[in-house]
Structure formats: structure tokens, C-alpha cells
Amino acid sequence: MINELDCIVLTTDIPEYGLAAGDIGAIVMVHEAGLGFEVEFVALDGETLAVASLSSAQIRPVAHREIAHARSVPA
Numbered sequence: 001m002i003n004e005l006d007c008i009v010l011t012t013d014i015p016e017y018g019l020a021a022g023d024i025g026a027i028v029m030v031h032e033a034g035l036g037f038e039v040e041f042v043a044l045d046g047e048t049l050a051v052a053s054l055s056s057a058q059i060r061p062v063a064h065r066e067i068a069h070a071r072s073v074p075a
Contacts (some may be wrong), residue, residue: 001013008039008044008059017041017050018073022055025052049073 002008010023019041028039029038034056 001034002027002030002037002056002059002061004028007062008037008053009062010039010041010058011060012052012058014052014054014058017052019050019052020071022069024068025059043073044070 004027006027008025008027010019010021010025013020023041025039025041027037028040028051031037031053036056037054037059038050039054039059040048041052042048
């Protein structure tokens with residue numbers, strides 16, 4: 001189960017926010033017992049890039065032994 005403040009991995013591109021599958025976000029709110037989530041995506045310098053309402057099909061928990069990868073996001 002995914003809970004508030006958990007880190008998650010985006011499983012689909014969200015072009016309207018400049019987000020790509022594989023981006024890491026943090027759960028800020030859980031809706032309807034895990035059917036939906038508010039997820040915050042933050043740049044490595046601390047700037048919030050997006051807060052998106054996503055379904056459980058668009059995210060997954062972080063898995064054991066995964067490593068983050070940095071990329072630039074268009075303004």
C-alpha cells in the first residue's frame with residue numbers, strides 16, 4: 001500500500017507537467033483508500049515542479065535497489 005509521504009515512481013509520461021515515466025515524486029494526499037493520489041514532484045534544488053492528481057495505475061512504489069537519475073525539465 002502507498003501512504004502519505006511515500007516516494008513513488010511515475011509509470012506514465014505526464015506531458016502537461018513536463019514529467020516522464022521514471023520521475024520520482026512524494027505522496028502528499030491519498031484519495032479513496034488508494035484509488036487516487038496527490039503527488040508532488042520536486043527538482044533537486046528544491047523547487048516544486050508540479051503537484052498532480054494521479055491514479056494508482058500511473059504510479060508505483062520505489063523498488064529495492066533502484067537508483068535515481070537526474071535530467072533537466074523544460075521551463
